[in-house]
Amino acid sequence: EVQLVESGGGLVQPGGSLRLSCAASGFTFSTYWMSWVRQAPGKGLEWVANVKEDGSQNYYVDSVKGRFTISRDNAKNSLYLQMNSLRDEDTAVYYCARDKIEGTTTLDFWGQGTLVTVSS
Amino acid sequence: DIQMTQSPSSLSASVGDRVTVTCRASQSIINSLNWYQQKPGKAPNLLISTASNLQSGVPSRFSGSGSGTDFTLTITSLQPEDFATYYCQQTYHIPITFGGGTKVEIK
Numbered sequence: 001e002v003q004l005v006e007s008g009g010g011l012v013q014p015g016g017s018l019r020l021s022c023a024a025s026g027f028t029f030s031t032y033w034m035s036w037v038r039q040a041p042g043k044g045l046e047w048v049a050n051v052k053e054d055g056s057q058n059y060y061v062d063s064v065k066g067r068f069t070i071s072r073d074n075a076k077n078s079l080y081l082q083m084n085s086l087r088d089e090d091t092a093v094y095y096c097a098r099d100k101i102e103g104t105t106t107l108d109f110w111g112q113g114t115l116v117t118v119s120s
Numbered sequence: 121d122i123q124m125t126q127s128p129s130s131l132s133a134s135v136g137d138r139v140t141v142t143c144r145a146s147q148s149i150i151n152s153l154n155w156y157q158q159k160p161g162k163a164p165n166l167l168i169s170t171a172s173n174l175q176s177g178v179p180s181r182f183s184g185s186g187s188g189t190d191f192t193l194t195i196t197s198l199q200p201e202d203f204a205t206y207y208c209q210q211t212y213h214i215p216i217t218f219g220g221g222t223k224v225e226i227k
Contacts, residue, residue, distance in 0.1 A: 035216075044207065044218055044219070044220050045156075045164065045207055045209075046218065047215060047216035047217065047218065050216075059214045060215075100169070104152070104211045105211045105216045106154050106166065106169045107154075107164070107166060108166045108175070110164060110165075111163065
């Protein structure tokens, strides 16, 4: 059974940092692109970033470029999102998701999400 | 960036109704369009990929159509478990973008 379990969310002050993790199981993690998608409270979905199977390519939405870094450790079946210089508008539930079709961001499995709250 | 516009933003329908949700892209995305269903407090669930390909395990009352800029999600004979929010997503160009969502509520 495919499972994605996010962790690392919490309350952080504006300008602070947080590192999210996503533990994957039930599939060959190293053969799938992975994404982070977020959802602000009561709002819609926003794609944040994705990373290639081997970590050699990654892409970001403009609003997080230069502040967030997506990475992965295939030996640990884990996906990460390092978030720096956090802003109020980064407050959201952050989901990790598996890309069903290589590089297309067709997301067939999602974690349960982890809440990040940026507030003073 | 490619803007995705869904309509309506919400609708009320009864069990057994036929429901249609539309999604328009700001430029042609060929058929690079996915549909997701999200229930309150839960992660989204992929229903349809590449405009019309029903995912395994998704009931056949769901269907998708369209190409270019205009796409449709249709639910024939709405069931109680279908009351949720539906999102379209374009995967044609980075940044990947989602529509604003359509909330399907019980009439």
